[in-house]
Amino acid sequence: MKEFIDHILRFANLNKQQTDLLVSKATSLELRKGEYFSEAGKIPRHLGFVLEGVFRFCYYNNKGEEITNGFADENNFITDYPKFESSVTASEYVQAVTDCKLIVFSKKDWDEISNTILDWDRVVAKVYQKCLVETIDKRSSLVSEDATTRYLSFIEKSPMLSNRIPLSYIASYLGITQQSLSRIRKNIR
Known part of the structure; x- marks a missing residue:
């Protein structure tokens, strides 16, 4: 409380x-x-x-x-x-x-x-x-950036979430397939 x-x-x-x-x-x-x-x-x-x-x-x-x-x-x-x-x-x-x-x-x-x-x-x-400002800030990059940049922005803006959420949900949020997200994650390591 x-x-x-x-x-x-x-x-x-x-x-x-x-x-x-x-x-x-x-x-x-x-x-x-x-x-x-x-x-x-x-x-x-x-x-x-x-x-x-x-x-x-x-x-x-x-x-x-x-x-x-x-x-x-x-x-x-x-x-x-x-x-x-x-x-x-x-x-x-x-x-x-x-x-x-x-x-x-x-x-x-x-x-x-x-x-x-x-x-x-x-x-x-x-x-x-x-809450609205934070949501708009997080979502604005999803409209204008490529998939890799969207994922990197997600990790930067929500670092504590990326390891707590299934990849399928993150992929859906980013507007990409889970396979694409797996490739992106592999390429940035």
């Missing part, structure tokens, strides 16, 4: 009563590798903060192929936030890539926090903006 409170305090000056409220609304959750935190076609009912482990965000394209479009590890939030906020069905899956431990807030409790802590919406907006 300390990790979560420390993370939030980077974006807001909360007093003890406010942090105690956050702690009182949080529950712990453990997911095994392969389990889903949330699923496409269902309304996301929880927001999570990763304490241990790695999650991936994925969806199926119109050809039925599974596409990984992001990862989240320790000290990151997970949910399809706009869908969580508006209580509409999610368009992607959030799946545990490793065994994971997280702190979870229900939609009801998250709304209660928002209604109780003055300027909580501003804090959430700052956290969300940081």
Whole structure:
């Protein structure tokens, strides 16, 4: 829980009563590798903060192929936030890539926090903006660079993830085949 409170305090000056409220609304959750935190076609009912482990965000394209479009590890939030906020069905899956431990807030409790802590919406907006900027930064290279450069950028921007994620997920995220990724890895060693 300390990790979560420390993370939030980077974006807001909360007093003890406010942090105690956050702690009182949080529950712990453990997911095994392969389990889903949330699923496409269902309304996301929880927001999570990763304490241990790695999650991936994925969806199926119109050809039925599974596409990984992001990862989240320790000290990151997970949910399809706009869908969580508006209580509409999610368009992607959030799946545990490793065994994971997280702190979870229900939609009801998250709304209660928002209604109780003055300027909580501003804090959430700052956290969300940081997440968006990081996501755009990581994804922008995937559009304009060749496969080798995309892989090297991924390793540079997410060095702790590359050894924790199966190559098939990394390849999907980079928009290349697993065979191409294996060749690239072999050539840069």
